[in-house]
């Protein structure tokens with residue numbers, strides 16, 4: 131977030147300029163500006179089990195593919211001569227002004243991709259001015275990540291543990307460490323059936339990745355056996371980490387621990403969106419976890435308009451699962467999202483070049499988005515309305 135108001139932030143204008151100047155001078159970027167190509171590039175540098183964990187989907191990958199197919203089914207219907215020399219990508223969520231409608235999705239155990247993990251990602255997010263959403267299951271503690279973010283915005287994603295003392299302790303730390311919102315993920319009552327991980331017999335959390343918020347938590351440590359080493363900590367985490375007994379009746383308890391905005395992530399049914407709001411949430415994230423949980427499920431983009439209709443125009447609705455380009459962001463916004471969360475693409479940037487790789491991905495996405503605004507005739511996010519997208523195929527006369 132920056133203090134700037136109005137037309138595009140200097141940083142974004144500069145990145146568009148740099149990308150084009152690079153083309154003119156013949157100076158090739160180290161990583162491709164086609165973000166969809168980074169997965170293959172990252173595959174070449176990652177250990178097979180690490181690539182499988184990041185890229186993998188549940189089951190046969192049907193939901194993961196559906197996420198992309200849904201974006202492909204929509205086409206942008208651009209308008210001309212609307213006067214787009216000044217473009218403003220900013221949005222306001224929960225009173226917080228964001229330079230662009232883009233956040234970094236919570237992704238677990240980022241040291242699997244790069245030794246600096248979340249510290250590299252949050253620094254990149256801060257440099258570009260986008261909020262970072264820290265996973266509960268991070269390889270660096272929420273306090274260390276907050277320090278690396280400096281004064282830039284960060285949100286926290288909560289997997290609600292089944293130990294009430296640990297749950298409350300985590301939430302209180304989130305508030306003390308200056309996180310600006312809590313994103314509660316509800317699509318994970320159990321780990322999805324993921325052949326990609328079972329076949330490599332790889333679970334990051336037993337290899338020292340992803341449990342820093344727990345090993346640094348006094349309530350968690352109180353439950354550890356005295357002589358327990360890292361394996362005992364991982365074992366204890368596995369016991370308390372998920373909470374399949376949760377129902378909507380539990381949300382008021384979380385509400386009583388914090389005044390921060392609460393978003394529910396993993397919403398796919400309009401009735402669940404209504405229940406989330408009725409139980410005390412302030413917004414939702416339409417998501418199927420990038421296809422990593424339920425195979426054969428609906429595409430996130432396909433349910434977005436129904437969720438928006440259920441909640442009305444004023445409730446913050448974010449979405450993720452399948453966003454790969456700036457034009458995907460425009461489609462999601464046109465179909466009802468206030469902002470999107472970017473997932474795997476920034477992890478591939480992280481794997482390829484650490485902080486610089488994440489920055490590259492974010493700058494490319496923002497440049498693409500800025501140009502998509504110009505090319506669709508949109509001067510601001512408010513101009514991205516439902517009539518900017520049509521189903522693929524001939525336009526009805």
Ligand SMILES: Cc1cc2nc3c(=O)[nH]c(=O)nc-3n(C[C@H](O)[C@H](O)[C@H](O)COP(=O)(O)O)c2cc1C
Pocket residue numbers: 183184185235236237238265266267287315395417418419420421422450451452453472473474475
């Ligand atoms: C390796 C990996 C780890 C993830 N870890 C978490 C997590 O800890 N918490 C969470 O809510 N979502 C997690 N997600 C889901 C993302 O937040 C997001 O919903 C998903 O990546 C969107 O799909 P996409 O990356 O295909 O666009 C993870 C996704 C990946 C790829």
Ligand SMILES: CCCCCCC(=O)C(=O)O
Pocket residue numbers: 238267289318321371372419422
């Ligand atoms: C209950 C915690 C499981 C952590 C799963 C991390 C994740 O969301 C993913 O791999 O996807």
